[in-house]
Amino acid sequence: MSEQKQSLMNLLETGATYYLSHISLDCVVFGFHENQLKVLLLKMKDRDKWGLPGGFVRKEESVELAANRVLKERTGLDNIFLQQFHVFSDPDRSNNKDLIESARKTGIEVTEDNWFAQRFISIGFYALVEFSQVKPTADAISDDCTWWDLQEIKSLMLDHNLILDKALETLRLHLNYQPIGYTLLPDKFTMPELQKLYETILGKKLDRRNFQRKITGYGILKRWEERRSGVAHKAPYFYSFDTEKYKQALQEGLDGGW
């Protein structure tokens, strides 16, 4: 028996003992690569359906801890920037039809009375991670785990499209009073890269010069003498976030809006 199949059977048998019933969580993991906003998705076993990485809450942990644990398994990363944003609880959102179907494809029948087949209320989290640091790893009910361009994502399993939309909406709102980027970009980045990140999240173009003025006005950036070379055209400066002031801004909040 494959390791994955073993792990799934294990979940089905012991789920009820280790996890809280009725409660699940789903994570919208945002990354940024090649000037594109990416989302980490899992492909359901032997099916064409994709879905968000998710999991369950152990009997002794908080939902935040659970989300961290789940994402550690999917990305290899610790201490991910995580934010819960909504609870999805439509009674018809899931009897886990999709998950049960995927289990069946693995050769495991899930009965109606199984812990896995119950109604789940899902707590939505969004995560902002550094693309290059992530090692996408599938879970017990999935074949594949990869990044998707936000624009290319079509129909997802269950209500995951709804969850994704709500996550993006929330992220856009948070942009108005929170600095964003520290967890999404590499240590050193250029102004055009940071701007592109904002433009991608907001889904609209911004003026280069006004963007620069505004973002530097927050005082959370420090500029290096060094410039990016190798690419064509005038070399842009490298920037990094001033972690001290960044964290301060996270707590105290910014003012402006976009």
Place this chain on the structure above:
Amino acid sequence: MSEQKQSLMNLLETGATYYLSHISLDCVVFGFHENQLKVLLLKMKDRDKWGLPGGFVRKEESVELAANRVLKERTGLDNIFLQQFHVFSDPDRSNNKDLIESARKTGIEVTEDNWFAQRFISIGFYALVEFSQVKPTADAISDDCTWWDLQEIKSLMLDHNLILDKALETLRLHLNYQPIGYTLLPDKFTMPELQKLYETILGKKLDRRNFQRKITGYGILKRWEERRSGVAHKAPYFYSFDTEKYKQALQEGLDGGW
């Protein structure tokens, strides 16, 4: 046996059959009266502890529906403006010590294995209601249900202070891109009353004239010819919300910040 005691025993016996396990909800109900922001609280039976109105989620309903149901029982109101804002899930936040203690005071022993004694994850909602319309009604584990001035609220049961603080924080943020007042004020109100509401929520003074310009600029108010009379000093105009444009503003969002 009292009706309340009967209802509590009923809950303890049938809770597991009708409600989802591990999931509860708590509501921070805001009202506005005599230029004060009020919060609806319940007094735990025969104890000095007060707490937020809360409840559980029936097996076939969404958490939003559950919150509406609970608040209908506590306030007599339907169609309350409700907003979920956070999930509280610290594993130590509650083994329902306070509720069990209150049940004991009623003369009911709750055993460790009872449905009531399990760990609960609570979904926080805030509600904005019209003070005068509310008929505060205690529940099975409480003695009393009344409005409290926000400033006078001291130590609450469990983590309810945390929940209250988070609700207020969220409300303040929402003020930046949502019109507020339609559900908190009577049909007709004056500009100073509306301003006082904003000032109370924000916890700071605003300039009369700038406030008027900004709020009328949203185009969600209509002014009556009529003025408030009887009170001393110059009579202020009455205003009402233009429900059409108000709802539109709720959906599309406002821009400014306070």
Place this chain on the structure above:
DNA sequence: CTGTCATTGCGTTGTTATAACATAATGCAA
């Protein structure tokens, strides 16, 4: 009836933030 006074309604001004546009500098490529 009359003057007082706190409050309301409407208006003005100076400052700051924002949007839109201009110009010079840079570094690779032809």
Place this chain on the structure above:
DNA sequence: TTGCATTATGTTATAACAACGCAATGACAG
């Protein structure tokens, strides 16, 4: 060397905002 796309920095017009002035009002005291 020149062309060109891109970056860095600067300027200007407009809109938003904060701070303040002043006349009108209406209950109240005398």
